[in-house]
Amino acid sequence: MSSLNSAIPSGDLAEKWTKYKATAPLINPANKRKFSVIVVGSGLAGGAAAATLSELGYQVKCFCYQDSPRRAHSIAAQGGINAAKNYQNDGDSVWRLFYDTIKGGDFRSREANVHRLAEVSSNIIDQCVAQGVPFAREYGGLLANRSFGGAQVSRTFYARGQTGQQLLIGCYQALEKEIARGVVQMYPRTEMMDLVKVNGHAKGIVVRDLTTGEISSHAADCVILATGGYGNVFYLSTNAMGCNVMAAFRAYKRGAYFANPCYTQIHPTCIPVSGDYQSKLTLMSESLRNDGRIWVPKSADVAAKIRAGEMTAADVPEAERDYYLERKYPSFGNLAPRDISSRSAKEACDEGRGVAKSGLGVFLDFKDAINRLGKDAIKARYGNLFQMYEKISGEDPYSVPMKIYPAVHYTMGGLWVDYNLMSNLPGLHVLGEANFSDHGANRLGASALMQGLADGYFVIPATLPSYLVNETPGKITTAMPEFREAEESVHDRVNLLMKNGTKGTRTVDSFHRELGLLMWDKCGMARNKAGLEEAIAKIPGIREDFWANVKIPGDSTQVNMELEKAGRVADFIDFAEMTCHDALNREESCGGHFREEYQFTEDDPDVKSGYTNPGEAKRRDDEFSYVAAWGDNGPGKKPELIKEELEFEAVKPSVRSYK
Secondary structure, three states: OOOOOOOOOOOOHHHHHHHHHHHOOOOOHHHHOOOEEEEEOOOHHHHHHHHHHHHHOOEEEEEOOOOOHHHOHHHHOOOOEEOOOOOOOOOOOHHHHHHHHHHHOOOOOOHHHHHHHHHHHHHHHHHHHHOOOOOOEOOOOOEOOEOOOOOOOOOEEOOOOOHHHHHHHHHHHHHHHHHHHOOEEEEOOEEEEEEEEEOOEEEEEEEEEOOOOOEEEEEOOEEEEOOOOOHHHHOOOOOOOOOOOHHHHHHHHOOOOEEOOOOEEEEEEEOOOOOOOOOOOOEOOHHHHHOOEEEEEOOHHHHHHHHOOOOOHHHOOHHHEEOHHHHHOOOOHHHOOHHHHHHHHHHHHHOOOOOOOOOOOEEEEOHHHHHHHOHHHHHHHHHHHHHHHHHHHOOOOOOOOEEEEEEEEEEOOEEOOOOOOEOOOOOEEEOHHHEOOOOOOOOOOOOHHHHHHHHHHHHHHHHHHHHHOOOOOOOOOOOOHHHHHHHHHHHHHHHHHHHHHOOOOEOHHHHHHHHHHHHHHHHOOOEOHHHHHHHHHHHHHHHHHHHHHEOOOOOOOOOOHHHHHHHHHHHHHHHHHHHHHHHHHOOOOEOOEOEOOOEOOOOOHHHHOOOOOOOOEOOOHHHHOEEEEEEOOOOOOOOEEEEEEOOOOOOOOOOOOOO
C-alpha cells in the first residue's frame, strides 16, 4: 500500500503555522516574476489565489467556464462566514473555533489544518472589510454576528442573506484590478479537459474554448485547482447546474488521489422537491434557523390532513406540535449541526409526519420570532431570502411557515492535499471545496467561505514557494510531447462523444437523472451494505448505456451545451462508482456518512446515561480514524485505497453529543 506524507510541521499545535511561516522558503520579488502559475476556478478560493499571487509578482493565468469570474458559484453562499474575533464577548476564541470544527467534522479531519484555518479566520474579515464588503453592523458600528449550527457562540459575519455574493464582489474586484494591470490573463468560457504531467509533476492543462470548440494547451511552473465540489453527482442538489467534477476527476485519472468522496453534506434547509423533472433545488440559508423554529405535527393523521389541504399549520395547537430538534438537542436546538438536523427531518418524514405534498417536508416557522421582534426586524435580517421563498413556493413566509427538507449541498471530500495544499502529484495544489482538508465528515455552516478565502488569500501564498524553490522557472513549454499527447487524448474523447452522440437516443440529462436517483437512494442520506453493492453493480450498466446511446446534437466546433454536459456526466458516472466504493469501505457512521448498520441503540451505555440519542451516528475510531484516499486503477476497476492515519494530540475523539 502506498503511503502519504502530510508534511505537517513539528511542534505544538498552536505554533505550527507561525513556525512554518517563519522558516518556510521564500522567493525574492525579482524571481517571482519568472514563475508562472495556472489557476483553474475563479470563485473565492481561485479568485483570491489568482489576485494575491499576481500581487506578489507571479505570472498568473486564470480559467473559468462561466462567462465571467463574477458568476462563480461562491455567489450562492448566503448565510455568513465564520471567524474567531469574539466581538460578542461570549467566550469565542481560536481554540473554540478549532474545537467546534473538529467536533463538527466528527473527528475525521486533520488537526493541524483545522487549527490553521481557525487562526487565519480573523485576518479574512479584516481583508474583506478593507475591500469594502458591506458586512452587517451593530448600532455602534461594530460588525454584527449571528449564530450558526454546531456552535454555542455568535461568530458568523454576514451581509443579510447575500454573504457569498458580497464576498465574491470584493474578491472579483481584486482580481479585475490585476487583470486590468495586465498581470493576470483571464480565460472565461474555457473548461479544463485534462491535466498535463511532465516528469511526474503537474505542469499544465488542456482546455476547450466553450464558444469556438478550440482545444489548446497552457504550460506553467505549477497548477492550482479551485474548482468546487461534486454535489451534482446526485443530479438534484443546491449547486448551480454547471457545477461539475471534471477538473478534479481529470487530475485523479492522471494520478492524483481523491480523498473521502463519500463525505457528502446534506443541508437541512432547502425547498422540497416539487416534481419528477425538476432540474435543481433551492437552498434557504442556515441563518434562518436562528429565528425559525422547526416542527412537524406529533400525529401522522394531522400531517396527512395538512398534505391533503384539509388543515393548515395554524390549525395545529401548540401542544400537538413536535419541535423535534429542541426536544432531542436542548443545548443546540434548531442550530444543531447539518448532518444531525437532516437525519432528524428524514426520521420525522419516514414516520409519516411530513407536511409537504410529497410527504418530504417539515415546517420552519417564524411566528414566534415575528411576535417577539416584529416583522420589520425579521425583514431586515432575511428579507431577500423570504422574497426568494415566496417567488418559488407561492407562499408568504411572514404569514405561514416555510416548508423545508434536506438536499445535497456541499462536499467535504476532494483531492487529497498535504499541509502545503499540494496533492500527491508534485506541483498540483488544490484549494477550497475541491480539496478534502478541513471539514472532516461534516462541514459546519459558514465554514465554506472561510476555507475558500483562507486557502486563497493566506495559505497558498505562503506554501507555494516550498514547491517552486526547487523548480527552474520557464523551462516547461507546450511544445513538449506530453502536451501533444494530452491534447490528442482530449480530441479523441470529444470525437468519441460526438461520434456516438449522432446515433444516440437518450438525452444527457436522462442519464444524469438516472445516476443521481441511484446515488440518492443508495448513497444519500442513509447508506447500507446491500444498497451500496447494488449501486456498484448497476453503475457499469449506466456507463455502457451512456456511451452507446447518449444523444448529442450539433458539433464540437461551436457552442454546444449538450457536449459540455456529456463530458461532465461521463466523469460523474465513473466518480459515482468510486464514491460508492468509499462508502462501502467505511463501515462506520460519521458526519454526513450514515451507514444504517452503525448507529446507537437503546442498549448502548451512552444512550442509557442520556449522553446521546438512539439512532445517532456511531463511529469506529479503532478501525476508521483515517483519511481514505483513492488512486485510479483504470475504467471499471476498484480503485486503490491509500490511508492517511489521523492523529489527535489536542482533542480526544469522543461521542459527538449536542444534547
